[in-house]
Amino acid sequence: MAGVLDDAEISRVLCFTAHPDDVDFAAAGTVAHWTEAGIEVVYCVVTDGDAGGFDEEFPRAEMPAVRRAEQVAAAKCVGVQDVRFLGYPDGRVEATLELRRDLARVIRQVRPDRVLCPSPERSYARIGIGRPDHRAVGSAALDAVYPDARNPFAFPELRERESLAAWVVREVWIAGGPDPNHYVDVTATFPRKIAALRAHESQTGHLEDLPERLQGRLALMGRQAGLPEGRLAEGFRVLDTA
Numbered sequence: 669m670a671g672v673l674d675d676a677e678i679s680r681v682l683c684f685t686a687h688p689d690d691v692d693f694a695a696a697g698t699v700a701h702w703t704e705a706g707i708e709v710v711y712c713v714v715t716d717g718d719a720g721g722f723d724e725e726f727p728r729a730e731m732p733a734v735r736r737a738e739q740v741a742a743a744k745c746v747g748v749q750d751v752r753f754l755g756y757p758d759g760r761v762e763a764t765l766e767l768r769r770d771l772a773r774v775i776r777q778v779r780p781d782r783v784l785c786p787s788p789e790r791s792y793a794r795i796g797i798g799r800p801d802h803r804a805v806g807s808a809a810l811d812a813v814y815p816d817a818r819n820p821f822a823f824p825e826l827r828e829r830e831s832l833a834a835w836v837v838r839e840v841w842i843a844g845g846p847d848p849n850h851y852v853d854v855t856a857t858f859p860r861k862i863a864a865l866r867a868h869e870s871q872t873g874h875l876e877d878l879p880e881r882l883q884g885r886l887a888l889m890g891r892q893a894g895l896p897e898g899r900l901a902e903g904f905r906v907l908d909t910a
């Protein structure tokens with residue numbers, strides 16, 4: 669098992685995701701535990717998910733506003749009030765210097781003890797979770813944690829023009845990667861995770877069997893975690909970045 673920081677040592681967590689709903693599929697049960705423990709959690713969503721959805725009749729121009737509102741509503745279901753959007757185009761995110769600087773800026777603004785982000789790695793077992801936007805955000809987020817946010821000489825404009833001092837993130841939790849090394853028992857918060865996912869109506873409205881499918885997936889992770897039969901878990905790769 670990874671040497672994971674005690675939640676009692678954590679004041680703030682910053683969650684980077686590529687699209688609205690990513691954090692809810694990957695980690696909403698864990699986020700609910702964090703907020704219940706009094707930890708402040710902030711979401712930073714890189715795109716508006718404007719290429720998402722299943723209804724071809726739905727006017728695309730309205731999708732960004734709809735998806736932002738859905739993510740804000742989903743966040744409330746698990747105790748998160750602060751949701752920030754960077755407005756990058758959905759489906760075309762690359763791990764550029766500009767994205768690294770934008771993520772480093774948010775790290776310096778929020779000053780989190782722990783960052784949660786998608787995996788920069790492709791999963792051959794589940795191709796759907798390693799989409800290009802996810803990998804790009806994961807890669808840029810890790811670079812933003814180490815070294816950009818902590819190096820006062822990286823992106824000097826953040827310090828000189830925006831008075832944003834360097835900040836050291838102590839721990840990173842990678843969601844959706846190929847090799848989790850830490851699991852959180854989310855059996856108790858599973859209903860809140862489902863409520864958060866249901867808030868993404870444009871994405872999950874047609875998935876009648878969503879709770880059953882998710883329960884099966886999280887139960888499998890519970891078995892991988894060595895939890896008693898029937899317990900549900902979310903899995904992460906935890907990195908010490910202190």
Ligand SMILES: [Zn+2]
Pocket residue numbers: 686687690799802
């Ligand atoms: Zn996504």
